[in-house]
Amino acid sequence: MTTTDAPHAPERGLHPSEVHELGRRLLGVPGEGEVPPFALTVAESGRRAVVAVSAAGAAALLLPYALVPLAAPVGRALGAGGGLVRGGVTLFLLCCGLGALAVPALTGARARRDGLVLAGLLGALVTVFAAAFSPSGGLLTLFLLCAGLAAGASAAHLPLLFDRYPAEIRQRVAGTYGAIRLAACGAMLIVAGLAAPGGFGWRAVLLAAAALAAAGVALSRRLRDPGVGHHDTQRVHAAVRAGMGTPATDGIDHDADAAALRYGETMRRVLLVPPLRATLGAVAVTGMFGLPLHLYLLSHFEERWLIGPQARAVLFGVILLAAAAGVVALAERGERTFRRSPVRHLRQAAGLLTLGALALAAGALSPWPLLGVPLVFVGVALTASVGPSLAVDLLAVVPAGMRLHASGILVLLWAAAGGVGGLVYLGGLGSRFGTGVAIAGLALPAFAVATAMRKAGPLVDLELDRRVDEIVEIEDLRRVRATGGHVPLLSCRHLDFSYGLLQILFDVDFTVDDGEMVALLGTNGAGKSTLLRVISGLGLPSAGTVRFQGSDVTYLDAERRVPLGMTQVPGGKAVFGSLSVVDNLRVYGHSTGRRQAQVDAGIDATFDAFPRLAERRNQLASTLSGGEQQMLALGKALILHPKLLLIDELSLGLAPKVVGELLGMVRRINDGGTAVVLVEQSVNVALTLANHAYFMEKGQVRFDGPARDLLARPELLRSVFLQGAVKGVQPAVGA
Amino acid sequence: MSAAARVPALAAALALCLALFASLQAPGLAFHDGDQLRMVAPAELEVADGPLILRWKVSDDVARAVAQRRAYFAVFIDRAPIAPGESLGALADDGCRRTPGCPDRAWLAERRVLVTLSSAVRVGVLPDGGWGADGRGHEATVVLMAADGTRWGEAATGVRFLSPEESA
Numbered sequence: 015m016t017t018t019d020a021p022h023a024p025e026r027g028l029h030p031s032e033v034h035e036l037g038r039r040l041l042g043v044p045g046e047g048e049v050p051p052f053a054l055t056v057a058e059s060g061r062r063a064v065v066a067v068s069a070a071g072a073a074a075l076l077l078p079y080a081l082v083p084l085a086a087p088v089g090r091a092l093g094a095g096g097g098l099v100r101g102g103v104t105l106f107l108l109c110c111g112l113g114a115l116a117v118p119a120l121t122g123a124r125a126r127r128d129g130l131v132l133a134g135l136l137g138a139l140v141t142v143f144a145a146a147f148s149p150s151g152g153l154l155t156l157f158l159l160c161a162g163l164a165a166g167a168s169a170a171h172l173p174l175l176f177d178r179y180p181a182e183i184r185q186r187v188a189g190t191y192g193a194i195r196l197a198a199c200g201a202m203l204i205v206a207g208l209a210a211p212g213g214f215g216w217r218a219v220l221l222a223a224a225a226l227a228a229a230g231v232a233l234s235r236r237l238r239d240p241g242v243g244h245h246d247t248q249r250v251h252a253a254v255r256a257g258m259g260t261p262a263t264d265g266i267d268h269d270a271d272a273a274a275l276r277y278g279e280t281m282r283r284v285l286l287v288p289p290l291r292a293t294l295g296a297v298a299v300t301g302m303f304g305l306p307l308h309l310y311l312l313s314h315f316e317e318r319w320l321i322g323p324q325a326r327a328v329l330f331g332v333i334l335l336a337a338a339a340g341v342v343a344l345a346e347r348g349e350r351t352f353r354r355s356p357v358r359h360l361r362q363a364a365g366l367l368t369l370g371a372l373a374l375a376a377g378a379l380s381p382w383p384l385l386g387v388p389l390v391f392v393g394v395a396l397t398a399s400v401g402p403s404l405a406v407d408l409l410a411v412v413p414a415g416m417r418l419h420a421s422g423i424l425v426l427l428w429a430a431a432g433g434v435g436g437l438v439y440l441g442g443l444g445s446r447f448g449t450g451v452a453i454a455g456l457a458l459p460a461f462a463v464a465t466a467m468r469k470a471g472p473l474v475d476l477e478l479d480r481r482v483d484e485i486v487e488i489e490d491l492r493r494v495r496a497t498g499g500h501v502p503l504l505s506c507r508h509l510d511f512s513y514g515l516l517q518i519l520f521d522v523d524f525t526v527d528d529g530e531m532v533a534l535l536g537t538n539g540a541g542k543s544t545l546l547r548v549i550s551g552l553g554l555p556s557a558g559t560v561r562f563q564g565s566d567v568t569y570l571d572a573e574r575r576v577p578l579g580m581t582q583v584p585g586g587k588a589v590f591g592s593l594s595v596v597d598n599l600r601v602y603g604h605s606t607g608r609r610q611a612q613v614d615a616g617i618d619a620t621f622d623a624f625p626r627l628a629e630r631r632n633q634l635a636s637t638l639s640g641g642e643q644q645m646l647a648l649g650k651a652l653i654l655h656p657k658l659l660l661i662d663e664l665s666l667g668l669a670p671k672v673v674g675e676l677l678g679m680v681r682r683i684n685d686g687g688t689a690v691v692l693v694e695q696s697v698n699v700a701l702t703l704a705n706h707a708y709f710m711e712k713g714q715v716r717f718d719g720p721a722r723d724l725l726a727r728p729e730l731l732r733s734v735f736l737q738g739a740v741k742g743v744q745p746a747v748g749a
Numbered sequence: 750m751s752a753a754a755r756v757p758a759l760a761a762a763l764a765l766c767l768a769l770f771a772s773l774q775a776p777g778l779a780f781h782d783g784d785q786l787r788m789v790a791p792a793e794l795e796v797a798d799g800p801l802i803l804r805w806k807v808s809d810d811v812a813r814a815v816a817q818r819r820a821y822f823a824v825f826i827d828r829a830p831i832a833p834g835e836s837l838g839a840l841a842d843d844g845c846r847r848t849p850g851c852p853d854r855a856w857l858a859e860r861r862v863l864v865t866l867s868s869a870v871r872v873g874v875l876p877d878g879g880w881g882a883d884g885r886g887h888e889a890t891v892v893l894m895a896a897d898g899t900r901w902g903e904a905a906t907g908v909r910f911l912s913p914e915e916s917a
Binding site: 086087089090091092093094095096149150151213215316317320321322323448 | 784793794828829830831832833835880881883886888890892900903905906907909911
């Protein structure tokens with residue numbers, strides 16, 4: 015074990031603030047202190063990985079960077095216009111984004127990113143090699159497309175490096191990765207520029223690129239995935255566990271398979287991480303400053319400064335090599351800032367983007383190459399350092415197991431949105447105003463997203479705390495289980511929910527025990543139905559967790575919660591109106607894939623409980639009365655036998671006699687062991703059944719306790735409808 | 750190899766097979782320039798003031814083939830050349846195809862394709878709307894043609910030059 019692997023085990027019984035401080039330190043944000051020496055820390059964890067992964071990152075870009083300066087000879091040789099390479103590069107970027115989306119789906123929950131790196135490298139090697147033998151423009155385009163798909167494997171690179179090296183040097187590792195990619199692209203341009211004077215054709219240049227990719231394959235053969243969260247999340251888990259005094263286990267607490275998030279659910283969950291949402295545009299804009307900018311700078315050298323094809327390829331290659339050194343230098347500064355404050359770190363990245371865009375604009379508009387070229391160099395170096403910084407911030411706040419998904423989204427935005435969008439943007443401006451104005455025009459989106467990046471800083475800070483909270487919650491749950499303690503059936507903690515910009519739920523805590531009958535009361539618009547939607551998965555929270563029998567189901571699809579034992583009867587719209595009564599009941603049964611015999615038994619039980627439904631078994635549900643529709647909806651519980659039944663507004667608009675009949679059935683369902691959450695506006699109805707009540711107002715829980723205690727809180731029951739009802743209510747407990 | 754690596758590796762292997770198969774169908778891929786054709790004038794990005802004469806050098810092999818009428822040159826001004834193995838007849842439209850002897854030298858010249866046995870050609874009027882924002886940029890590509898009217902291998906040379914500002 016290296017010194018950085020040590021979990022810094024704290025004393026038992028840490029104060030919550032100390033747990034947070036420790037967690038942030040292990041996540042790479044100690045708030046102060048000097049950065050550890052890079053070379054030494056990398057050497058402790060093995061230098062080979064960063065070199066191999068960076069080589070894979072570089073190999074992914076070899077084909078476009080080899081072809082871009084050779085567009086004219088390639089077009090002449092294959093009988094295609096210069097647009098062949100530009101079109102191929104567009105396809106490359108698009109496919110790179112699509113390939114990146116597929117990457118997390120290929121590995122699932124397993125830590126197999128080493129295989130992805132190798133696969134990407136093999137893909138790059140084979141496509142570059144094949145392109146060198148391409149006899150036609152069509153096939154060359156096809157190979158660029160394949161190379162793009164293989165380049166999608168780049169999504170695995172940074173998550174792998176993050177787990178391979180300690181959090182303390184994360185920014186410099188990302189910077190080194192970016193710099194090596196930039197340097198390799200620069201070297202490729204120089205090779206392409208020197209090929210023609212050396213008598214070599216473009217096919218020979220591609221063979222040289224294939225040789226570089228082959229070297230990358232050789233380097234990454236022994237690459238091994240260290241495991242998800244090896245250097246941060248696992249250490250925080252270990253530290254928190256040590257603080258709580260619970261025995262050590264094998265690392266991250268994975269939810270049971272039944273509640274493990276699938277690909278789409280994970281993608282959706284990642285997109286709900288606030289700093290990521292806030293900086294999606296920024297990631298796309300950094301993509302505009304990659305390949306599209308470089309391609310147009312090469313054209314600009316020709317159009318504005320009349321620099322010939324070989325000279326401009328060599329000159330721009332040298333600029334990229336120098337910019338790579340700049341990226342490394344800026345990474346150390348970024349590391350210090352990130353350790354002190356992610357807020358400042360993002361602000362710094364926004365500043366670099368703004369300055370870089372300004373330098374590029376000034377350089378591109380300069381009529382003199384002697385002034386323009388140095389400014390272009392500064393602009394390329396500054397803008398190239400933004401990507402790694404942004405990646406460090408965003409991947410640090412995503413749960414370790416979802417970093418591959420987050421990285422897939424980032425590469426999609428970088429390559430497909432930013433790359434293709436950048437080519438379209440630059441092409442549109444360039445054809446009308448010239449390449450100089452087009453490049454200067456990149457300053458506009460840069461300024462726009464720099465503002466968004468500055469605003470996202472505090473979100474990163476907040477999200478880091480949430481990651482620590484999550485780990486503490488998991489470890490707390492593990493401790494309870496280990497000591498044979500009680501785990502509630504449903505536990506919602508710190509739930510926030512918004513419809514767009516309108517926040518509905520604020521830090522809601524809500525717990526239901528096995529077999530409990532809970533009344534959820536509140537005024538109109540208090541957020542009761544919204545809370546039920548979040549619990550049942552029809553709405554996803556922006557913060558907080560929903561745990562069912564201890565498993566985190568916060569971001570699980572609604573239909574996957576039903577087999578776990580959670581069922582909702584939505585208020586006023588619980589039946590399929592265009593289906594018959596019996597078909598509605600069949601749908602309930604088949605929604606969980608139950609066997610025919612079980613479904614039939616459930617249908618019979620429903621008809622026994624509600625004979626009026628039996629009489630109308632073939633009638634369309636839409637033709638039933640309101641009370642009959644609610645009976646039909648309750649039939650769902652008789653068929654599915656859930657552990658938790660969520661009922662929204664059962665009594666709304668129904669006659670007292672019908673309500674009594676329905677409440678009797680709810681009581682019977684509860685007596686059968688099903689926990690029930692009854693959302694009601696009628697306190698009379700709710701408190702005659704429930705022994706535990708919650709009262710909500712303006713999206714917050716104002717009361718949580720025994721139902722009869724709620725009656726002793728007139729300040730809560732001040733709303734008109736409740737006050738009117740209070741007089742005649744006798745709560746279930748002790749009634 | 751892991752399952753994750755298998756899919757891209759298979760796709761890449763398929764691409765490789767396709768490439769090798771295709772390259773077998775098209776021999777004569779040029780990995781080395783070989784100096785078969787090399788543009789001499791105008792220089793790259795030169796402003797072509799006055800009557801434009803394109804000149805190129807050829808290797809001894811090519812010169813011999815041209816002298817023996819086994820080959821000639823086709824010059825494409827501001828348009829993509831035909832692909833290797835393709836015939837100039839591929840440029841013909843329906844009207845041309847219905848006309849005996851078409852495409853001939855005059856028809857091709859109207860479409861910015863000049864054919865010659867010489868290693869120089871005079872370009873009369875440059876077409877409007879070349880590359881660059883001001884449309885002053887032009888490109889000429891010279892390819893080698895076989896006597897049967899098809900393009901001979903990948904040998905090509907080209908130049909990008911500028912027309913004077915007033916003619917833009």
